[in-house]
Amino acid sequence: MKRILLLMPYGSVGGMERLAYSFYRFYKDNGYQVKAVKFIKLESDIIHFDHEGNDEFFLSNKDFSEMSKLERIQFYFKAPIRLAKFIKKERITHSIAFGDMANLFSSLTFTNEFKVGSIHALKSVEFANKSFFNTIFKKSYRTSYKNLDKVVCISKDIKTDLIDNCNFKFVEKLEVIYNPHNFDEINRLSDLPITDKNEIDIFNNPIVLFIGRICIQKSPWHLIKAFYLVLKEYPETKLVFIGDGDKKVENYVRSLLSKYDMENSVIFLGRKNNPYNYLKQSNVLALSSHYEGTPNVIVESIGVGTPVVSSFCTRGITELMSLTNITKVDSNIEVASGIVSPNLFKGDLGIPESEEFLEEEKYLSEALKSVLKTSDFKQNLKKHRFELIQKFDLEVVSNRYLQPIK
CATH class of the missing domain: 3.40.50.2000 (Glycogen Phosphorylase B;)
Structure with missing residues (x-):
């Protein structure tokens, strides 16, 4: 039986979160074991992955903006380790990560499930803002993404942009799949x-x-x-x-x-x-x-x-x-x-x-x-x-x- 893990930063009502919830419902309805990990769980969350109360997990209930600099650094370093333990404990066979942060953490768990990452925006424009994390994310396109089995681009334009403008190294892992909707x-x-x-x-x-x-x-x-x-x-x-x-x-x-x-x-x-x-x-x-x-x-x-x-x-x-x-x-x-x-x-x-x-x-x-x-x-x-x-x-x-x- 497939045992699927969904990884995302938040539980808000954004496009990635609604996409993750659509997958959750579909996979559950088809008899798969499905777990979801939010990096940050907030009281204001709209999206909840609670099938009989045991499918949703989180790494912190304090938002990044509420953490001190030291707390954020500790969170980033510990997140892949904590995820790796969770993946092994739950015997996950497939993981799907939504967005750069989830992709990066997934790529650093060094676990053996079938790993899927996903890119949801035109990254060359986003990377015009030369923040610390954008620098890390862009570097991961040439390094840790080798640990992902597949990277889904939700449009043809995103795939072209990654190759032509973002120096994405692992072109053979890219596949265009449009977002699903029920x-x-x-x-x-x-x-x-x-x-x-x-x-x-x-x-x-x-x-x-x-x-x-x-x-x-x-x-x-x-x-x-x-x-x-x-x-x-x-x-x-x-x-x-x-x-x-x-x-x-x-x-x-x-x-x-x-x-x-x-x-x-x-x-x-x-x-x-x-x-x-x-x-x-x-x-x-x-x-x-x-x-x-x-x-x-x-x-x-x-x-x-x-x-x-x-x-x-x-x-x-x-x-x-x-x-x-x-x-x-x-x-x-x-x-x-x-x-x-x-x-x-x-x-x-x-x-x-x-x-x-x-x-x-x-x-x-x-x-x-x-x-x-x-x-x-x-x-x-x-x-x-x-x-x-x-x-x-x-x-x-x-x-x-x-x-x-x-």
Whole structure:
């Protein structure tokens, strides 16, 4: 019998965590023994791997930000050792790691199970921020990743980026597998009603929705500024954020709301156990990221029938949103699931020093207004939905993760 271990940093409601939970449910339903280890377990966790109370484990219940420098160093050095003991104790046959930190720790356990790592973002852009950990992660691409049996890239663009721009040494271990989704479950959850009266009132207006971490990667200030231009023509529209994240980024975003007098038009709902009913009742899902892989939320939006507007932060975006091969976006391009607008990334990661409006923010605004103006985009998505989602079948993808590269 396969005994599977899932490794991830947190239990929040991000894309990697939802992916891990989808795998957990599928493997459990198919009779496998499955355990999950969160490096950090918090009271605010949304994702829980508790089948009869004995499938979820953690290495710390104190967040990295709450640890002293010495505590963090001790945690990083001890984590692979503790994981190795757990793998041997539970007789794990397959492990799946989600993201750079989990991949690195897995590669340093020196255990004998079939090890799968996964890359979920365009790393050359992320590595533009030359932090200590990014330096370590990039070095591991040439060293410890040799201990992984397979490294899953969730888009073709990510694989190309690793090879061409990140000096990834073990090319033979790379395999492109798109993220799986249980669309039956997503659609069941999307049909549940919103029950909070205040939220019902909010969703009686036209809605632009953001789902994800409020962080540097997602660069929500671009979306705020684009929405400011939307309000000039559609003043009843609301921009709703579902998720939490970096307090510095959130504080900066709130300062923009004050500057542009938008406090009544932009609502932060925080984390939600079920974001899908909010997604289904929205007019458009919006992303303004500086870099991505293949964002799960785009596929989920397609699954529930809500059009998407996203900046062209990676070709992985158009792998999800379009039925044709698009390699360049200089102006707004209409695709099967919505509109792709030009890339907003200008080479620097971090809160911007200037608040001058970018031409790309104006393109993003025009794309949002186009979708808000007509139901044509929703009808077009309905027409192409099945063709767009068929490569994300949960059973096919979950089984591929456990198979050696051919």
